[in-house]
Amino acid sequence: MRRILTLILSLSYSSLLFANVPTITISSGTYSEKSLLYPIEKYIFKSYSRLGYRVNIIELSVGRSIKMAENGEIDALMIKAEEVANSLNNLIKVPILLLEGEFMLYCQAHVDCDFSVLNDPEIIVGVLSGVNLPTQYLSTKSASMYQISKGSQLAEVFKKKRIDYILTFEIDGINVFDFNLANDIQKLPIKKVKGYHLVHKKHQKLIPEIKASIEQTIKELGPISDNIERYFNENTSVQ
Template identity: 50%
Template structure:
């Protein structure tokens, strides 16, 4: 009888523990994008300070956008404003990152923004819903979309693509390849298209968190500095 009661108590214990847990929000993580780590750290702290825990889920940019649209994610860690405006989500009005949309060109080709409207050329971009694919919808050049950013830069480094679009912060590309963090910097040409800012997005069902998250994120940025200044 004692053994039975003990087992029964153990079965009930997790239910009690779960009942005392903080509410949880699920947010995308993208391990191949180097600035996501500090963004995640700031968001985990911000949510913790308002009584929530964060469940980070490693996803591709395209997959995370689809899961956000279907309601499977409570939020997207960070998206540039141009993408945020295409999603039916609420933008937390605190810029988390700022960077440049840039065109990279091989040293042997003409590198000017006019190439983006040349229907005979192919521009490499990250696949899915992101800044580069959204930008190219308004251009005449063809695109070569690749789901993995490291593979995209690797193809460019090997000369299989003459042009790629990327997002970079402080001269560092959105993607890194192997042990060479500056693979897009050496022996290539670059044209900066424009500067953009990135924001955290939440589903409408969490609208009540926006004000508190805004205050929390501003406080963390004041304490630790802007994420751009903390990238390694």
């Protein structure tokens, strides 16, 4: 009887401790395991865990994640382009650069691939749906948007040649959504982009702590770009 009582008290105490641990909910986007952004999760997870948070990482489409984050329904976005961060009202970027990449136009091999196609109203360009750099950029052009909710789906549609153009991102020459997306295509660099972690303004006072913890994680694990390169090499060498 004493053992049972001790077990009950122990479980109750553990549950109480767990219940008192604050939770932070972060949208990672809808990146597949073929995405170069996939390794970023462990940096963000470790950084918040060090601060005493229970980390809840959820997958949401770009559009839904930004809407929920702006409304305060989730606490943070894993990584977003600086241009997107500057356009949002209720989300604040943590002032430490996570990644640098390239904003790109991908074109099928048989079509024209220059800036003029983006001002051709007969051209359809695939983009991720929601508030993001591709939709912001294309809204100033004459070409039409074909919006898709997931980066992996956007890459797949392009690989199957169901669409001739997509706006996407690269890190060191590798597509961020699908690192197999590189064969028999044309590429047009548009601009350099910088990626930052975003938090809702209700957590504004925590930003110095979050920044310091991310810096510590980078010191421990090495630069994010190095881990991405390692992840790419490991996952392409076994194919």
